[in-house]
Amino acid sequence: MSQYHKVISTMRILTVEDEPSISNFIRDGLEEEGFAVDVADNGKKGLQLALDNLEEYDVILLDWMLPGMSGIEICRNIRLENKVVPIIFLTAKDTVDDVVFGLESGANDYIRKPFSFEELLARIRVLMRKNETQSTIFSAGDIVLNIEKHTVTKKENQIELTQKEFSLLEYFLRNKGKVCRRTRIIEEVWDIHFDYDNSVIDVYINSLRKKLDEVGKPSLITTVRGVGYKIDTDE
Template sequence: MRILLVEDETSISNFLKDGLEEEGFAVDVADNGKTGLQLALDNLEEYDTIILDWMLPGMSGIEICRNIRKESHVVPVIFLTARDTTDDAVFGLEAGANDYIRKPFAFDELLARIRVLMRGKSGENSVFRYKEIILDVDSHRVSKADENVELTQKEFALLEFLLRNKGKVSRRTRIIEKVWDIHFDYDTSVIDVYINALRKKLDDKNSESFIETIRGVGYRINEEA
């Protein structure tokens, strides 16, 4: 899943980017308001959550949020800010934000709020199943037949994306957009490496792979019969 983080304090943005990537998110970062707004508007359908600092060079988080809401009422927006009055919180929410977190904050709290907003956006819970395979987003665990399966961050993110889109063909470019960030060079052949890794770890040895290859297009996990 893909997140846009607009934060001008390098120490905070690096900390959040590293933490969110460890949880399997693809994270795009902007350090000023104008770049953040441009990224948001260019990729509104791709971002699952947008995290905004309030005070930014070039354009405030409030202005960014208002411009986003002119184009989309779906993508969740979270404010991070040192402004700590009730009036500030109300002002941010009235500008279109879904949530408001005061600095300093605990990373686990931010992560929990992101997941709640994403569940609300998708209308889905945090557990995805395919036959004996279970992926739990909140605990960041995958199991098969009640046995834990160790996946890398990108393997987990790719499996989550395919399970969220079960029954649909996931095109290679779409996978890159949702699982990797904007700095990726768009060499889609890397997807094959991760698909093969998932197959080795999760396929039944004597049956066809649970991930179907759609030649020239992408991949699909079919709905269970």
């Protein structure tokens, strides 16, 4: 695992920015929002981090002008390996031609410096939602969840879940391999954004385990003590 991966979170973002004041501003703000943030201060390091962890990053933030390799070059190299991960350019270049050039290089969005953190956060969340909608089937082991059909099967046998159980399982599967913090689960699955007794999560976790797990075998949903829950990636 990269030395830059410092915190556990449901969502992971790579920031490639050579100006410390800007990268610190982005990292501190995103970590407060519950994201894990990796930072690279030059182009070559940024590309290496990106290629080493492409399946883990939910969004990549790229400065245009970087030492070692430009953001444009990084973006093009990433797109050769991954067509899905959202990429946002952060740059002082602001002509129409610059915007078009950046987007045609493979970026999904473009934010002109200086920018507010609220704008950046909103753009990130929009792209993550768009990226999530591209997948409608999620799986772990013998469990398959189909969003379009609203079904959950185990070894092709359908399992009946309540609406909230289905939403909770979907959230875990969308974040397979990542730790899902209890506070984020309440926000994302229950849409509650204030101090709330999240012990209700335990009730639904126990119910899901009874319906999904096999006697004598490890649970599909693992408890990460003091943090939350996760579904491990398939071996």
